[in-house]
Amino acid sequence: MNFFTTILGSGAALPTGNRRCAAQVLNINGFKLLLDCAEGTQDRIRYNHLRLQSINTVIISHLHGDHFFGLPGLLSTMHLCGRTEPMTVVAPRGAREVIETTFALTGNHIEYPIEWVEMDFAEGEQRVFENSRCIVDAFPIVHTVPTYGFRITEVPRGVNPARVYAYCCDTAYTESLLPHISGVHLLCLESTFANDLAELAETRQHLTAGQAGRLARLADAGQLLLTHISARYREPELLLQQAMEEFPNTILAADGMRIEIKR
Ligand SMILES: [Zn+2]
Numbered sequence: 001m002n003f004f005t006t007i008l009g010s011g012a013a014l015p016t017g018n019r020r021c022a023a024q025v026l027n028i029n030g031f032k033l034l035l036d037c038a039e040g041t042q043d044r045i046r047y048n049h050l051r052l053q054s055i056n057t058v059i060i061s062h063l064h065g066d067h068f069f070g071l072p073g074l075l076s077t078m079h080l081c082g083r084t085e086p087m088t089v090v091a092p093r094g095a096r097e098v099i100e101t102t103f104a105l106t107g108n109h110i111e112y113p114i115e116w117v118e119m120d121f122a123e124g125e126q127r128v129f130e131n132s133r134c135i136v137d138a139f140p141i142v143h144t145v146p147t148y149g150f151r152i153t154e155v156p157r158g159v160n161p162a163r164v165y166a167y168c169c170d171t172a173y174t175e176s177l178l179p180h181i182s183g184v185h186l187l188c189l190e191s192t193f194a195n196d197l198a199e200l201a202e203t204r205q206h207l208t209a210g211q212a213g214r215l216a217r218l219a220d221a222g223q224l225l226l227t228h229i230s231a232r233y234r235e236p237e238l239l240l241q242q243a244m245e246e247f248p249n250t251i252l253a254a255d256g257m258r259i260e261i262k263r
């Protein structure tokens with residue numbers, strides 16, 4: 001059974017030629033789920049040869065532009081291309097108002113149905129999506145605006161135990177994440193800064209590479225995937241090295257990379 005993610009954007013807030021802002025498409029036995037939707041995501045979907053209309057669910061971690069500003073364009077293009085299938089959008093409260101206001105004020109409209117799941121919970125974990133292929137549980141994480149992490153569990157077809165993927169982007173260092181990401185097979189964490197910028201990371205509520213590695217080690221994850229790399233790093237292998245000092249089984253995301261979730 002297929003379970004892999006395709007990285008559309010591995011950069012932080014400032015897009016560069018090599019690293020666009022946050023978006024990735026999870027493929028769970030053919031079911032495609034878009035995680036975050038930065039500006040330009042619809043272009044990156046096409047560039048990576050993924051069919052636009054095959055995406056039926058979008059999950060937004062928080063409303064910062066580098067995770068969200070691509071959504072009105074994506075939804076609008078799907079309408080222009082003749083979409084009739086419903087779309088599920090899981091997002092923090094406020095996203096629906098932004099999208100509906102944008103369409104109302106700009107004279108755009110979409111005719112296919114959108115099923116909104118707006119998240120607004122102070123603590124704890126909640127199930128926000130479930131179908132025959134996967135279960136998505138969301139939990140609040142620590143950032144400058146309300147932000148959620150996600151644990152995506154495949155629905156196994158057979159005797160093998162379910163594989164689990166976790167995505168936390170963006171977040172400050174907090175061990176309150178651990179109960180939610182414990183033992184996942186692939187853990188995708190933001191790694192905006194190198195270790196020498198720990199103070200800046202704390203101020204902006206992001207992780208350093210070393211902190212990401214430490215969280216992966218404490219969570220006993222199978223593998224760590226670093227993403228949300230600041231544009232300041234021309235040689236981001238430094239971040240990979242710093243994370244690997246804490247957690248050796250780490251890979252550094254790159255735009256276009258496809259990573260399988262392995263047992
Ligand atoms: Zn971000």
Ligand SMILES: [Zn+2]
Pocket residue numbers: 062064143170
């Ligand atoms: Zn953010």
